[in-house]
Amino acid sequence: MNSYDLSAAITHRVTTTKGQVQVTEHPGEEPAIVMTHGFPDDSRIYQHLLPELQGRRAVTFDFLGYGKSGRDATWPLETGQREEELGAVLGALDLDKPVLVGHDIGGPVVIRYALANPTKVGGLVLLNTFFGDSPTLEFPEFIRFLADPHLAHLADDVIADPSILGWMLTFTDKRLNPGPPNPAGLGALAILPQFYGDQTQPDSIAAIRAWTADLFPAIAEQNEQIATGELAALDIPVTIAFGVNDPYLNAGVAEHLHELFPRSVVHTIADAAHWPQWDQPAATAVVITGT
Template sequence: MSSEIEHRIETTKGHLQVNEYPGVGPAIVMTHGYPDDSRIYRRLLPELAGRHVVTFDFLGYGRSGREAAWPLNPGQREGELAAVIDGLALDRPVLVGHDSGGPVVINYTLSNPERVSRLVLLNTYFGESPTLGFPEFIRLLADPAFTPLADAVLADPKILGWMLNFTDRRLNRGPTDPEGVGATAILPQFYGGAGQPDSIASVRAWTAELFTDIGLQEARIAAGDLAKLDVPVVVAFGVHDPFFNPGVAKHLQSLFERAERHTFQDAAHWPQWDQPAAVAAVLTSV
């Protein structure tokens, strides 16, 4: 990978940690969801050597600031993405959305279609889908009826560790990898480490908006916003994700007029981690 340039982009809610890798072609801006950070792209970056790539941590995650007062403001994540694009003066980037980062890049593109050259959606969602599910731990955090139980889980490191391992087994095939995406990008959000505070407040703030956000996404679908979007869309999913599964991919593709679909047979929820060369080929295809 080409030399990394670190940027600190200030927003009204705090600073964003941005890593830029200069290269050719339109910038490929990659977003993460919850509860992980930009390190989910660690294995993909070498496969994109020579291309212009940008990764960043949303506020409250990874190495970005913890200054924000929660809850999230409407459109806050889209505003953070806009701050990165504007701050680096990126010209019509390719936007990559994974997990809950997918709705962010979709919403940004719906509002700024002339500023985006292509959307790539990796194991994500937008609105309801007949086969869509969410990990049990995420549903626990998202449902206000279970707030006391969520508080108790998060307050006990051992119970929290069991819950995270259970979720990792649900999302990944095979035995838990001590050097996998969970250890690399998820555990630090809950336990902190290496000078990084935990992201629990941020995780709770974003998950608390899950069902409200899905309702807003359904309204955009019903209004025909996605069908009218004149931007190329690529839906690319690891097939072994039990929650954002091939049925979700097919449904997501159907929402757009100009969308193609790819599947990664040997990948689960994080295809960029499981099959980085195949994902890179999709990202760099014309």
């Protein structure tokens, strides 16, 4: 497999109104591909995909509170904060109509950014994500637990207990990543550090609690945007690509997105679950670079 010359990667610290965002840029041909992550992971979910994008300008970044980005934001999450972070990255790198890739909760971020700034976006690629209510939409049990305001105190106690937290994360990993546990897999690389921290980053507990607390209010806001007809009127290319083995953000959710963006193109990625960019990077790269 070809890979980027890591020495050619450029690291940026981009200032936003809430703190500094860590950005990694790989030089290459335009238009740039800008990739967002969801919760509770970080930009390392694209580690397998980046070599497949050889030759294209590719940008990944960690949202505030995650990965190597700043931890000095004031929580709770404010409406539009994640879109502002994305906009700050695009502006700092002076990107002209990039392709925005939204995965998981990063999907609503790129969609809302494109709706507000349609002339600044060259296209959207939506990977195992959602927007608004969908008849088949499910969230991992742990995420729903964290998002329920009635269970906030219990959730705080669970997160504070390493043994119970570990059991919850293992349960979720088994559902999202079919097959035997992989100590070198995506979970160990990009998810566990958000909860426990590691030698390169502190934990992301405050950011996780803030973003999950905003989940259902944000979906209500997305439903209001859907009702206005904004999504159907968006005049940029939209590609929807879903790993077929995702038990939560499933084929029905992909179809719902296609209904919201009637001119969109839908791809299914075989032998992939919630993170097709990790499970099947070559197939995912074909979809993204074709946008």
